[in-house]
Amino acid sequence: MSTLFRHVISAFCLLLVSTSAGAVTEISIKAARIEHPLGDAQDVNLQFNLNKRLPTLSLTAKLKQKNENDFTQLSIRCDVPQFIEFNAFKCSEGLLKNTRINLPFSLEISRLFSHGAPDIKAALQLKNANFSDEAGLHAAEKLSGNVAIALKQTGQVWKWNTALDWQLGEVFWQPFYLANGGHTLVANGSFEGDVLTVKTAQLKIKSVGELVAGGQVQLTDFKLINLNANLPDLNLNTAYPLLFKPLLQKTAFNDVEIEGKATLSLQMINSELKLFELRLKDVDLADRNQKFALYKLNANFPWSFDSPKNVSLNYESGELLNLPLGKTNIQAEVNRYSLISPNVRLPILDGALRLSDISAARIGGQWYWHLSAKLEPISMADFSTQLNLPKMQGKASAEIPLVTYSAGMLTTDGSVVLHVFNGSVTVTQLRIQSPLGIAPKLNADIALRNLDLGDLTRTFSFGAIEGKLDGDIEGLELQNWTPVRFDAMVQSSPGKYPKKISQRAVENISALGGGGAAAAVQRSFLRFFEQFNYGKMGLSCQLRNDICEMGGIESTPHGYVIVKGSGIPAITVMGYNRTVGWSELLARIKRVTDGNSKAIIK
């Protein structure tokens, strides 16, 4: 402590002794400027007033740390006891003030020395204090509380213990915010050279939980030499907004509702995380934007820098992008920054997604993983209902030998096969970018084979067509799940089978092609027939920049053939508009399938 004063350079120091009736009544020490490696002081004025029954000591000074620009005004007045050994210094009316700090305090020093060595016992009381740093990122308002400090020197070691009782006021300490008081800290330790040792610290955060910690800090650079921390019983509902939400800002978990308990213990050495163990108990977790949810989640997540650990995680149910997830149990081995698991089965609806040979690694702040996936058949009826699509029959299954995820991009090598409408839909070259992000992108090629047009037209209430449909949708790109680009051609499948089209379907197809044929049907004798025979039908659309370049099975000088008639009664439907705005086409399809464009037979 003597070093504290060793470097003091007084510009000038004035001792004034005013005398009255021969007795000393007041001692005043003034210094215009004091410099020290830790900071500077100006206009120091120490007054010792002996005139009263109880002598008082007042101090005013302007202080600043070396790296600060502005001075802080300190003023304090203390009652000085007549016998220092037995009485307390009572300092009331203490104030630290500058433009951003207003810290009224009182200080009671009940002991300064024992057996000739420093042995300090003091209590500091803050009353309605405000402070803020320049950027406003570390600030407190209306802060009231008590701090008890005991400090004792034995040889080179100072032993300390403290109890902090934060009663009122709010604090924002980037990125954390504590709204109210009611938190306490009890800690003890020692201080030797420039190392601060915290033997035990017990922090109780009101309605969140308790943190028990111990460790050592190098005070010169605030480097953590070691730290052991334990949060034995954390209430996640209250801990999430306080502790986790601010830290998960850039992740998918930045806006969730969470209930349940957690325990966390961790160890750090030389500012590096060495090990931790996180346990989740009966946690319910749901994204506020309905992107995912997990219910009755239990997990045991141990981690060590030095040795591999086994992780287990299970949940009763959940949801991912509106698809319900069934009871799941995941086991994995985590080895520093990588994770492997031989098998994971995720039940989805009445089927399951079976993932195998999973391997994931976190490199440079990004996740990379690969696995192979197999979709056990899921009923399309449930699937379409869940996604608010028209109810489809059939099953979806898939086998993808290699799925990779690299820096936000999900790529598949293999195919997803949906068995629907008595035919098949095969999706290949499937790639998805940031599926949980704000503007997800999907690329794929899709092949339709032998879809039953009867089922299809009934499902989408289009007007009955009998027959089979093939189609190829190549270079499909969806943005935010809306198509922006593809080359599509759908047409009647080759082969012999009954080919019939209802008058309503003819009108609807004509409506898609921009009208013409429907009016012709209604004017001619053809209106007397409920359905017609066709030989071939097909429609193509090349979507670019929100415009669909349309075509049919054949081109004619004035348009293209969509339905080519055959037999009696036969009908041929032509399309005349080659370019149709995509939004306009969607609107037409919606009108048709909504049934607004009912057949009008005159």
Place this chain on the structure above:
Amino acid sequence: MKKILFSLVLLLSTFFTSQFVAAAADLEVNTPAISAIKNSMQARHGQLAAHYASGAIGLTKDGLIAVRDANAVPLKDRGGLNSAVTAENADRNKLYKEIATANGHPEWQAEIQSTFAGRWIDKAQVGWWVQSAGGWVKK
């Protein structure tokens, strides 16, 4: 004379190349991704507008936003302010990337971003804080 001619050619060529880029990049291009991002920004704007006005946040010269003076915001809202700024900047970066991609030139992203930076600052309301080469200025 030769020198003058050379300067003239240089002037004309820079004029034409910059015209070319300006003409070629369609900043109003719309795709579902762009409209999703714009909707998200629009929804957030209600929350940010008061903070622009109070000077808590300002428009940076690189087409993003930043916390300028958190003291203008009550303590309890400062965490939310930080998250809103983080989310807004994530959206803005995505927007520039999507506009460049929609123009068929992903490599234009930086240029589109700097064009937008100027536009945001031009469109900023009086009293908002914008960043110039010399630092923050109140419009």
